[in-house]
Amino acid sequence: MGSSSATPTINRHPTSQVVTIYDRYFLIDCGEGAQMQMRKYKVKFAKINHIFISHLHGDHILGLPGFLSSLHLMNRTNDLHIYCHEPLKEILEIQFKHSETYLRYKIIYHFLEEKQSEIIFEDDKLTVETLILNHRIPCCGFVFREKPSLLSIRKDKIEAYQILPQDIPSIKKGNDYKAPSGKLVPYKELTYPPKSPESYAYCSDTKYDESIFPQLQGVKILYHEATFLHELLKRANETFHTTAKQASDVADKCGVQKLLIGHFSARYNDLEPLLDEARKGFKETYLAKEGEVFSLN
Amino acid sequence: MGSSSATPTINRHPTSQVVTIYDRYFLIDCGEGAQMQMRKYKVKFAKINHIFISHLHGDHILGLPGFLSSLHLMNRTNDLHIYCHEPLKEILEIQFKHSETYLRYKIIYHFLEEKQSEIIFEDDKLTVETLILNHRIPCCGFVFREKPSLLSIRKDKIEAYQILPQDIPSIKKGNDYKAPSGKLVPYKELTYPPKSPESYAYCSDTKYDESIFPQLQGVKILYHEATFLHELLKRANETFHTTAKQASDVADKCGVQKLLIGHFSARYNDLEPLLDEARKGFKETYLAKEGEVFSLN
Numbered sequence: 084m085g086s087s088s089a090t091p092t093i094n095r096h097p098t099s100q101v102v103t104i105y106d107r108y109f110l111i112d113c114g115e116g117a118q119m120q121m122r123k124y125k126v127k128f129a130k131i132n133h134i135f136i137s138h139l140h141g142d143h144i145l146g147l148p149g150f151l152s153s154l155h156l157m158n159r160t161n162d163l164h165i166y167c168h169e170p171l172k173e174i175l176e177i178q179f180k181h182s183e184t185y186l187r188y189k190i191i192y193h194f195l196e197e198k199q200s201e202i203i204f205e206d207d208k209l210t211v212e213t214l215i216l217n218h219r220i221p222c223c224g225f226v227f228r229e230k231p232s233l234l235s236i237r238k239d240k241i242e243a244y245q246i247l248p249q250d251i252p253s254i255k256k257g258n259d260y261k262a263p264s265g266k267l268v269p270y271k272e273l274t275y276p277p278k279s280p281e282s283y284a285y286c287s288d289t290k291y292d293e294s295i296f297p298q299l300q301g302v303k304i305l306y307h308e309a310t311f312l313h314e315l316l317k318r319a320n321e322t323f324h325t326t327a328k329q330a331s332d333v334a335d336k337c338g339v340q341k342l343l344i345g346h347f348s349a350r351y352n353d354l355e356p357l358l359d360e361a362r363k364g365f366k367e368t369y370l371a372k373e374g375e376v377f378s379l380n
Numbered sequence: 381m382g383s384s385s386a387t388p389t390i391n392r393h394p395t396s397q398v399v400t401i402y403d404r405y406f407l408i409d410c411g412e413g414a415q416m417q418m419r420k421y422k423v424k425f426a427k428i429n430h431i432f433i434s435h436l437h438g439d440h441i442l443g444l445p446g447f448l449s450s451l452h453l454m455n456r457t458n459d460l461h462i463y464c465h466e467p468l469k470e471i472l473e474i475q476f477k478h479s480e481t482y483l484r485y486k487i488i489y490h491f492l493e494e495k496q497s498e499i500i501f502e503d504d505k506l507t508v509e510t511l512i513l514n515h516r517i518p519c520c521g522f523v524f525r526e527k528p529s530l531l532s533i534r535k536d537k538i539e540a541y542q543i544l545p546q547d548i549p550s551i552k553k554g555n556d557y558k559a560p561s562g563k564l565v566p567y568k569e570l571t572y573p574p575k576s577p578e579s580y581a582y583c584s585d586t587k588y589d590e591s592i593f594p595q596l597q598g599v600k601i602l603y604h605e606a607t608f609l610h611e612l613l614k615r616a617n618e619t620f621h622t623t624a625k626q627a628s629d630v631a632d633k634c635g636v637q638k639l640l641i642g643h644f645s646a647r648y649n650d651l652e653p654l655l656d657e658a659r660k661g662f663k664e665t666y667l668a669k670e671g672e673v674f675s676l677n
Binding site: 093115118140152156170177182184 | 419
């Protein structure tokens with residue numbers, strides 16, 4: 084919902100994304116104006132139960148107090164989970180204190196480890212783990228990984244082997260089948276090849292840093308910041324940001340399927356040169372512009 | 381730049397206004413997204429040296445950290461004056477601390493008295509005084525008053541009375557003229573009738589409260605919040621807000637020339653009923669919608 088770096092422009096908003104997986108709505112970062120962008124793109128506020136905040140620079144959090152306050156005014160009562168570095172709690176609570184705002188719902192904070200990757204969310208369908216990024220202040224990326232789904236069993240094999248209904252759940256989990264005759268039938272013979280689990284990695288803001296590559300290997304969609312063109316590599320290094328070329332190197336070296344770039348410096352009115360530069364290194368690159376929707380499957 | 385109350389809608393932003401007088405640019409309140417509205421309406425960030433914050437509810441201040449940060453990123457070095465209730469300093473400083481933001485310019489805070497009106501700004505052209513509003517937390521309105529300008533002297537009288545150049549400044553200030561003959565000529569005979577000084581009063585957020593009427597008497601333009609239609613008077617009272625009818629009563633009883641209404645509840649998609657209700661009580665009423673410009677003269 085926002086593709087700008089620290090200084091927003093007329094058309095580019097600070098960082099904020101919604102990731103939806105199996106009707107779960109995750110908000111990642113919440114720059115100033117995110118709630119208005121969410122209205123514009125018809126994201127239902129009430130569906131968001133988990134918010135992941137990468138770091139505490141203003142362009143990633145300044146929309147949060149307003150969004151939380153709107154949830155309150157819209158009579159939310161469900162718990163809301165916020166995954167963030169610890170000082171965010173103080174920032175929010177001071178705002179609520181001085182505005183005498185008493186939220187109708189409970190915020191459950193999950194503080195992020197600054198220096199070590201960890202799984203911060205898990206349910207039956209997916210996990211979310213942190214990436215330790217390399218920025219001026221503690222900063223985490225996030226990898227959303229779908230859990231392997233149950234296998235689909237082949238109907239022709241059920242008949243052929245006369246498999247009983249009570250034996251099917253075990254085969255779907257990937258266990259071999261022991262027929263009444265005593266013969267062991269490999270589950271691969273009885274099921275269709277599994278669907279490869281989806282995955283999405285979010286990397287903003289960070290210097291180019293290969294230490295996260297093991298976690299990014301084979302990720303389906305990678306969002307990576309690309310604040311500058313490579314001609315401003317020195318500036319990128321000084322400010323702990325990445326160039327478009329470097330973002331494409333990450334995508335290429337980690338074997339992802341698709342690269343989305345964002346967090347563009349306000350100096351670029353036209354984003355095509357950033358896209359062109361990244362596509363030279365990695366063809367399947369797209370601009371993560373306001374309102375764009377990318378599908379994992 | 382914003383006509384919404386606490387919950388912004390797709391088209392209505394939280395409160396923020398720019399008042400310009402003799403090339404001075406004053407920002408009043410700074411709701412979330414104000415900096416983007418300022419870009420949209422081509423307000424030059426660098427021209428703003430004074431910011432007046434009425435109170436610490438989020439819809440009046442959440443755009444401030446982002447705006448201050450953008451001034452920093454745009455290399456501002458001039459002092460910036462903020463007139464606000466004292467806790468705002470803590471809210472801003474905690475955000476700057478945890479984001480490790482060290483502003484290139486100095487913020488000079490002027491803390492507002494909660495219970496007593498005072499003149500908080502004065503230069504050669506105007507004064508700004510506070511209005512003690514009646515809201516859930518301490519809240520001030522602001523009255524901008526042009527100082528009486530020097531009188532324009534009549535050229536025909538200079539010749540008729542052979543007035544010397546060194547005597548003119550005193551007459552322009554409204555002193556009578558003592559001719560060499562000893563005759564005292566009233567300044568009113570020597571000058572054109574004075575231009576009536578301009579004035580603008582900003583009242584948001586507040587319950588209808590007559591205690592501010594003496595300060596509003598004869599103000600040229602009054603901005604008054606009108607969060608609800610009068611059919612929701614009970615809700616207005618409970619939340620310490622004003623109805624459109626009440627806003628028109630204020631304008632009528634204080635003899636202002638023009639009433640601007642704003643701070644509309646998100647429940648109203650169509651603002652015409654609010655305008656109609658206010659115009660029944662005070663004909664010269666206008667909607668202070670996003671992007672509207674009202675001129676004092």
